Amino acid sequence: MTHFNEIFVDVDAYQPPSKWEERFNNLQVWLIVALLLVGGWFFKDWMMNQFRFLALAEGQPVIPYPLQWQQQPAEAVTLQVVDPASKSPFHARETVILKNASKGDFTTVWPEQRTLQLRDYKEVERRLVKLGDDRQALWLLYTYVSDMGKSQAANASPGVIQAQDVVFETTNELGQKQWVVITLAADSNEWDQEWPTFRRILEKLGVPVL
Structure with missing residues (x-):
């Protein structure tokens, strides 16, 4: 003891x-x-460099999206993920839409459709690019006004959104032609901080980034 x-x-x-x-x-x-x-x-x-991938039909491109971003279902949208760290009422997001191919060339028809879809749409730049599999795509840079007060906050003021579309044509499992529209969008005040993530998405798609 x-x-x-x-x-x-x-x-x-x-x-x-x-x-x-x-x-x-x-x-x-x-x-x-x-x-x-x-x-x-x-x-x-x-972690910021980790991605999941959305698979289309066999032999078609896979679409990367950030691992840490949260899925947010939306009407007529195949996939939508948002950045949970975004401070804006309009969270930075990546959206993927699959739609039946319209008549005409998507490189000219899609910008016209955007003009009708979005409020105060202003095209900044467009380019024809090639993806990693040598497929032709349209790269479209634009801004528009989003009134988040209609969907999230009654006192929210309209915000200017900056966005990029990557659009290309693909064929589904039934042999039908579709347009794939990948949209990267953020509040214009947050664009610079979201750009590194958007840039990595574009690079994984094979889109030349200037």
């Missing part, structure tokens, strides 16, 4: 650490903290 006096430390025998030992111990603590911070940063960056 331990004697009562043995549970106390002999103060006279205690030797405080030297200044060099204190500095070394402090350095170890700061080194561990730094490693944890760097490790967390690399993990966050790794």
Whole structure:
């Protein structure tokens, strides 16, 4: 049995650490903290670079979308994911629409349809590009006004949305021609911070990014 006096430390025998030992111990603590911070940063960056893929018909392109973004079902939309970190009432998003091919060339017909669909639509630029499988696609950059007050907040003011469409033609499992429309959109005030993610999506699709 331990004697009562043995549970106390002999103060006279205690030797405080030297200044060099204190500095070394402090350095170890700061080194561990730094490693944890760097490790967390690399993990966050790794997560931001992870994607899921939406498969179309066999032999057709797969469509990447960010792993951390949340799915948000919407009418007449095949897939819609939004950035949960977005501060705007209009969350940054990626939307995929599959629609039956209309008469005419999608490279000219689709921009005309956008003009009718979106409020205060303004085309900024359009280019014909080739995807990773050498398939021709339309890249369309534009802005429009979204009144989120109608769907999310009664006191929300209209916001300017910046968006890009990548449109290409594909064939479904029944042999029918379809247009695939991939839209990357964000509040114009958040576009710069969302652009790195949008850029990676475009790169995975094989779209040349200027």
